[in-house]
Amino acid sequence: MHNAHEHEFKIPVGPQHPSLKEPENFSVALKGERILGVDIRLGYNHRGIEKAAEERTYVQDVYLIERVCGICSHAHSTAFVQAVEEIAKLQVPRRALYIRSIIGELERIHSHFLWLGVAGHEIGFDTLLMYTWRDREVVMDLLAQITGNRVNYGMNTIGGVRRDISDEQRKDILKGIDRLEERAKYYIKLALEETTIIKRLSGVGVVSHDDAIRLGAVGPTARASEVDRDVRRDDPYAAYAEISFNVITDDHNDVYGRTIVRLKELLESVKMLRQLLSGLPEGPIAIRVARKIPAGEALSRYEAPRGEDVHYVKSNGTEKPERVKIRAPTLANIQAVKHMLRDRYLADLPIVIAAIDPCFSCTDRLIAVDHLDSHKKEVMKWEDLRRYSIDWHKERGFDFSKLGAKLKG
Amino acid sequence: MSNEEGTRAEIINKLNIAEDKISILRPRRISCEVEYSDFAEAFKALTADLKFNVLCAITGLDEADRLSVIYHLAKDDGTVLNLKTSVEKNNPVIQTITTFFSSAEVYERELVDLFGFKVEGLPEGNRYPLTDDWPKDEHPLRKDWKPKQ
Numbered sequence: 001m002h003n004a005h006e007h008e009f010k011i012p013v014g015p016q017h018p019s020l021k022e023p024e025n026f027s028v029a030l031k032g033e034r035i036l037g038v039d040i041r042l043g044y045n046h047r048g049i050e051k052a053a054e055e056r057t058y059v060q061d062v063y064l065i066e067r068v069c070g071i072c073s074h075a076h077s078t079a080f081v082q083a084v085e086e087i088a089k090l091q092v093p094r095r096a097l098y099i100r101s102i103i104g105e106l107e108r109i110h111s112h113f114l115w116l117g118v119a120g121h122e123i124g125f126d127t128l129l130m131y132t133w134r135d136r137e138v139v140m141d142l143l144a145q146i147t148g149n150r151v152n153y154g155m156n157t158i159g160g161v162r163r164d165i166s167d168e169q170r171k172d173i174l175k176g177i178d179r180l181e182e183r184a185k186y187y188i189k190l191a192l193e194e195t196t197i198i199k200r201l202s203g204v205g206v207v208s209h210d211d212a213i214r215l216g217a218v219g220p221t222a223r224a225s226e227v228d229r230d231v232r233r234d235d236p237y238a239a240y241a242e243i244s245f246n247v248i249t250d251d252h253n254d255v256y257g258r259t260i261v262r263l264k265e266l267l268e269s270v271k272m273l274r275q276l277l278s279g280l281p282e283g284p285i286a287i288r289v290a291r292k293i294p295a296g297e298a299l300s301r302y303e304a305p306r307g308e309d310v311h312y313v314k315s316n317g318t319e320k321p322e323r324v325k326i327r328a329p330t331l332a333n334i335q336a337v338k339h340m341l342r343d344r345y346l347a348d349l350p351i352v353i354a355a356i357d358p359c360f361s362c363t364d365r366l367i368a369v370d371h372l373d374s375h376k377k378e379v380m381k382w383e384d385l386r387r388y389s390i391d392w393h394k395e396r397g398f399d400f401s402k403l404g405a406k407l408k409g
Numbered sequence: 410m411s412n413e414e415g416t417r418a419e420i421i422n423k424l425n426i427a428e429d430k431i432s433i434l435r436p437r438r439i440s441c442e443v444e445y446s447d448f449a450e451a452f453k454a455l456t457a458d459l460k461f462n463v464l465c466a467i468t469g470l471d472e473a474d475r476l477s478v479i480y481h482l483a484k485d486d487g488t489v490l491n492l493k494t495s496v497e498k499n500n501p502v503i504q505t506i507t508t509f510f511s512s513a514e515v516y517e518r519e520l521v522d523l524f525g526f527k528v529e530g531l532p533e534g535n536r537y538p539l540t541d542d543w544p545k546d547e548h549p550l551r552k553d554w555k556p557k558q
Contacts, residue, residue: 039534039535040535041535041537042515042535042537042538043536043537043538043539043540046538046539048549048556050523050550051549051550051556086434086435213462214511215511215512216463216464216510216511216512216513229463229485231487234485234486234487235437235483235487235489236487297434297440297491298434298438299438299465299481299489299491301465301483301489308465310465310466310481312466312468312479312481312491314470323468323470325466325468325469327465327466327516331515331516332512334512334515335511335512335514335515
């Protein structure tokens with residue numbers, strides 16, 4: 001019930017706002033603490049990538065399109081190369097398809113752990129952020145070991161993948177995912193038992209099953225409203241037709257449901273990775289492809305961590321595409337966000353927006369340190385930087401090594 | 410008869426269109442082209458009767474003197490139909506499909522900003538994705554548009 005004495009007013013959130021990591025603008029109409037409606041202004045991150053793709057070769061576009069998103073970079077590059085391969089009628093080696101799925105599932109684990117941390121942060125549960133982001137380092141290290149990078153892996157090329165997975169790396173992934181599985185099980189237990197999480201997330205950001213379908217929601221946002229859709233099963237690509245897995249759905253219809261779906265999906269990803277790694281076929285990882293792609297068109301779908309990613313490519317027989325169209329999952333979930341916020345409290349806004357998992361990216365691999373006193377330049381490699389950070393904290397009384405050993409045990 | 414062939418036969422039957430206007434690109438991919446005058450009826454039949462109830466994306470295309478739109482519609486069994494239609498470039502007026510899919514709102518705004526389509530019935534709202542001060546008559550995804558040096 002609205003209090004008749006409360007005034008109606010509008011507050012702008014963004015485009016630059018400390019609690020949102022990406023530039024978006026939400027103009028929130030309020031009556032007291034209740035949200036009457038939200039007007040969303042997007043486009044601050046528009047970089048003209050579709051136009052730029054028309055002016056570059058297909059191979060250059062693989063790298064450009066990988067940079068559409070910092071978190072789902074492999075999702076975008078895979079969706080793009082799949083479309084080009086379909087037009088050129090290429091037979092991509094099976095080993096390459098398996099490697100694409102392996103990187104895809106590792107990326108999903110990294111993305112879902114990241115999301116859980118962000119969700120914890122948005123509800124003032126920063127311990128959860130610290131825990132999940134520490135655990136996420138396991139998968140980040142695996143991705144860095146295989147691809148040479150924490151994000152923007154550069155694994156895909158037209159006709160296959162650029163790097164193989166060695167037997168040693170295979171063993172490392174299997175070891176790493178054992179640990180990730182154990183942690184995922186812990187977080188599931190936490191989500192099912194911890195009163196803070198249950199009370200704060202239940203009944204928040206509600207979207208019913210019918211509304212989720214009507215509003216075109218995708219990914220975990222839709223699956224948490226019992227919309228049983230997943231491109232990996234419904235329209236399989238890469239190696240997904242050859243492995244068994246469950247599509248996780250939930251009937252909570254709220255942010256709590258979205259949390260449960262993502263957490264259970266972690267276990268499914270681990271299950272998929274074990275199958276992909278044990279069944280990794282022998283053979284080449286790529287085929288040679290002509291620079292010119294014959295005229296044609298293809299639509300490619302990919303189940304990114306945030307939902308269905310859609311790429312359409314039209315070729316004209318040259319070495320540059322005629323048209324590249326990209327529909328990222330966040331755009332599909334925007335209508336659902338407006339619906340979820342209506343008539344809710346303003347304090348729910350950050351977690352409701354975070355619950356569709358919009359994304360941000362940043363990464364550094366090498367840091368050049370200028371010593372102010374000696375004018376000496378020193379280049380620190382990743383391991384050095386890590387050791388430096390651990391020692392820096394130890395000197396100040398923070399020693400995480402015991403905790404790390406405990407987790408490993 | 411494969412799944413796609415069955416769907417193709419159903420579409421030909423329901424939409425009353427020529428066989429050469431609809432083709433199977435690969436398993437789970439069908440492409441179909443209709444005149445704009447037949448579009449509204451075709452779209453209604455596809456979404457209501459043939460259960461293409463997922464809107465994956467809308468692609469705009471600049472094809473010389475015409476502007477084309479492809480509506481990528483999916484069924485729950487994974488089949489995707491690329492429904493293509495086109496209008497004259499000098500009068501690119503199309504009807505909104507937000508009455509069928511409310512998620513189409515942002516996709517149609519892209520058509521307006523990037524290609525210069527006029528979408529009748531599109532609800533009032535902020536432009537997307539270009540900035541508020543971007544000239545109304547400049548549409549970057551048109552082939553004759555070049556970035557200023």
